[in-house]
Amino acid sequence: MIRIANGQGFWGDWLEAPVRLVEDGPLDYLVLDYLAEITMSIVQKQKERDPAQGYASDFPVLIERIGATIKDRNVKVIANAGGVNPVACAREVRRLAPHLKVAIVHGDDVFPHLDQFLSAGHAMTNMDTGEPLSTIRSRILSANAYIGAFPLAAALATGADIVIAGRCTDTALALAPMIHHFGWKEHDWDLLAAGTIAGHIIECGAQATGGNCQIDWESIPDMANVGYPIVEAEPDGSFTVTKHAGSGGRVNTSVVKEQLLYELGDPRNYITPDCVADFTTIQLAGAGPDRVRVSGIRGRARTPFLKLSISYAYGWKSIGTLVYSSPDARAKAQAADRIVRQRLYQLGLHFEEIHTEFLGVNACHGPAALPQLHAPEVQLRIGVRGQDRKAVDRFTRELIPLVLNGPPTATGFGDGRPPVREVVAYWPALVPRELISTRVEVVE
C-alpha cells in the first residue's frame, strides 16, 4: 500500500495544507495541482515579461519550507508547477533546496509546433464550437498538450525527490506513483481507471474532506484545521480515501460522492490520456471513521488523441458594482441599470454583451431564485465585454457618477472605477497522440 495526498487543489489554495500533510502523519507521495485551464495563459504572459518566470511561484517557496522533512521522511513530490517554464521552476527549487534531486517532464508545450501541425493537416478545431484554429491563429498566447501519467512515472523512476511537470492532467499526478510503485502497464485499463478516479477524488483538495460540502455542512468538525485528502492505494486498484488523524473535516461516502460528481461529464466516458474510466462501476463503502473504501472500478482503452489547451487573446471586459439600500433597493438598482445602459447607448458604444445582475435578489440562481421581495440592500453588478478596449474603458467611467446623479442611497463605490481586464479565452482541441513526445530531464 502507498499513501498519496493532494495538498493544493489550485494555484491559490491553502498554503498550510501541504506542510501539514508531510508533517502530521504518514505519507509516501505529495501531489500538488496548480494549473487550471486558464492558468497557462497567465504564466505565458509572465514568461513574456520575464524569461525567468512562467511557473507557479508558490511551489519553490513551499519546497524550501518542507524540503528537509520530505527528505527525512522519503516523501516524493509531484506537481504541475512548471507552467510554461518548468526549467526555471526547477532552477528556483534547486536554489532554495539544493539537497533535492529534481526531474522535469518536457513535451507538453506545443506552442512552437502549431504551424507545423496546421500545415500537416491537423485543423485543431474547437471541440465546443467546431471552428478551425486558423481563425484565431494570430491571437494564440499558449498551447499545451495534456500529458498523462506515464511520463510522470518515468520521472519518478529516476529516483527524483521532486517531479515538475507543465500541463499534465490533474488525475495523472496521483496515478503516476501507482504506475511507478505497482508496475502497472499501459494496457491495464481497469487499474489505470481506478488510479484516475482516485486522482479525481483528491484533485480538488479539501473538496474530498468536507470543504464545499452540501450535506450536513454545519456539523463538519474543525474546518479551520481541515485535513487534505489521502488515498491509500493497493496494487489491485482498490483504495481508501482518508485524511490524517487529528485533522479537521470529514470523509464519508456522502462527501466522496459529491466530489465524484464534481465537474463530471458523461460518467461512462471519463476520458484522460491514460484510459477511459467508467464512473458507473465505482463501489463505495464506509470503512471506519473518516475512511471510505473504493473498489470495482472498470476502464477501457485510451483514445488515439491528446487534448490541447490553447489560450488566445479574445478581447476586453470590465465589471463594476454599486450598492443600493432599502427602501426599494431593488427598484433603485434596476433604475440605475437602465440609466447606465441609456448613457452607453447615447455614447454610441457597442459591446458584445452587457450583463446586469442584482446581488441579494437573483444573481446566482437566476429564474430559480427564491422570491426576495424586500431585500435590505442590493448590489448592482454590471459587466461589459467586447473587442474594443476604448469602449470598455469608457464604460468603467459610467458607474460612479450615479452616486451623485442617479437614484438615491447608492454606496459601496470605495474602490473607484473598475479595472479593464484582458479576456484570454480557452480553445480545447484534439491532436493525434503520436504528435506529442515527452522526455525527462534530471537536475541534481
Place this chain on the structure above:
Amino acid sequence: MKIPLSRIAHGRSGDKGDTSNIGIIAIHPRHYRVLVREVTAAGVKQYFGDLVRGKVERFELANLGALNFLLHESLGGGGTLSLRVDAQGKTLSAALLAMEINVEDSELADIA
C-alpha cells in the same frame, strides 16, 4: 405531497467551459428511484428558465444513487468570458435542491 429536493438529496456543481454540471445524490440510496422519476432533464431545463440557453442532458449513476446533469450554454460564455458572478456555476446545485418534487407519503415514511 410536495417537498423540496433537498429533503432527500444533496449535490455539487461545477463547470466545463460554458456547460455547468450538477450532481444530485440521494441521501438514502432507497430514494434514488424518486430522483430518477422526479428530476428529469426537461424538468431541470424548465426550472432554470432562460439561465440555460442550450439543452439539458441527464446521466444516471445508480451505483452512487446519483444523477448528473449537464446544462449547456448556461454560464454566460463560461471561463474568462463570463460576466456572471457565479461564472463556474458553483451555486447551481443549491438552486436545484430547492426545486419542489412530488412524493408519496409512504416514500418519506422512513425520514425523521
